[in-house]
């Protein structure tokens with residue numbers, strides 16, 4: 459139950475507005491001006507889903523959702539609303555698991571670079587096809603050589619190695635790779651890193667099955683991802699969202715038509731996903747959103763203006779809850795007209811007018827009925843949330859995290875040897891072996907004198923080597939590209 463219908467400014471007690479559970483995998487939108495009741499509507503929906511044993515996942519960008527774990531307090535306003543609607547107000551707290559992408563209290567959400575895979579990572583980094591194929595090749599190399607790519611440090615080390623010491627080995631097996639392209643990939647990885655992505659990439663990686671838990675009392679667990687610190691880092695946020703959706707898509711079996719969704723996800727401040735995301739990323743998001751419905755996962759976007767959501771995504775949303783919009787400027791009025799035109803026609807309301815007249819905690823609702831057909835709009839007084847309409851205190855949050863079963867599983871730091879350490883070791887070994895190898899090679903082919911050796915034998919170069927040291931000259935010669943095939947072979951064994 460979402461609430462009760464309103465007609466001509468009066469509540470219609472017998473007009474109960476409900477949403478069929480089986481259509482909630484058809485995605486939805488909650489929109490409206492600031493302070494009009496979007497977050498409370500989200501809370502009401504999440505509570506109803508949990509009561510129906512559907513696990514919930516919500517992105518808490520403003521940090522105002524934690525209160526759902528505690529029972530609400532019946533104040534005058536709530537009592538008045540309940541009385542008006544003819545319902546009894548029964549406060550209830552819900553089973554909540556707090557999750558975090560950073561050091562905020564809660565279960566740590568992480569994913570490894572390998573799990574991301576080259577295709578998704580290329581999309582996030584905005585790579586062109588050439589750069590993407592290089593990345594794919596590096597993933598393959600690491601896979602073939604058991605070099606785990608866990609965090610961004612591993613990826614960076616691998617890129618560095620590919621542009622330098624590993625260039626020869628890679629080109630022998632996979633064909634030439636351009637140092638310029640590797641450089642571009644590296645730059646984009648650093649850009650992602652600057653948004654704090656280091657915190658997200660690594661072990662222990664989160665298993666999405668853990669989002670599907672049901673509490674002992676049969677209610678769905680409400681997973682709240684605290685992403686308050688991602689507000690100004692939209693790229694990281696959309697990276698995380700895309701990875702999560704892809705992972706859910708890959709992990710869950712095809713579900714067909716279910717009586718109720720397997721998981722419903724709420725994304726508050728959804729414009730963050732769509733702003734600053736490149737087109738490829740948005741396309742990818744669209745695809746995943748379209749497909750994930752058949753896995754029984756519903757996604758709800760919460761945002762001030764429906765126009766914040768990419769049009770192709772907007773077209774796929776079944777349940778729409780439109781809270782009031784405010785007409786302060788001519789532009790606002792234009793937006794309102796456009797928004798109203800996007801909703802189904804109604805015999806009872808003039809959408810464009812009523813959108814501006816809705817009170818706080820009231821909304822225009824249209825949804826898919828049991829047959830999947832969109833219903834006409836109904837102005838609705840929304841139910842009050844049963845849980846607290848305020849946040850948990852720091853102590854309450856600590857108490858919640860200390861009870862968490864998942865925190866023990868995911869919050870221990872994992873120390874595992876990965877590509878970074880393994881490549882570093884490989885390079886060290888090569889460096890140690892280099893003089894012996896070189897001597898052996900010299901002994902084996904005494905008459906061969908490659909370009910580099912010719913230059914090194916040159917008296918000027920010799921004097922440079924004496925003054926500047928072997929390494930500098932060698933790397934200088936290397937960077938000047940003064941090396942034939944055999945000299946490059948040497949170069950790789952110097953490290």
Ligand SMILES: Nc1ncnc2c1ncn2[C@@H]1O[C@H](COP(=O)(O)OP(=O)(O)OP(=O)(O)O)[C@@H](O)[C@H]1O
Pocket residue numbers: 490491492493494495496497498499536539818819820840841842843847
């Ligand atoms: N369904 C409701 N029942 C009772 N009170 C409500 C309801 N919806 C909204 N309110 C009241 O309105 C206030 C603002 O609601 P809410 O925080 O949901 O707005 P919002 O649209 O999410 O705002 P913002 O855009 O700033 O996040 C609440 O604190 C509450 O007092």
Ligand SMILES: [Mg+2]
Pocket residue numbers: 496497498
């Ligand atoms: Mg809000």
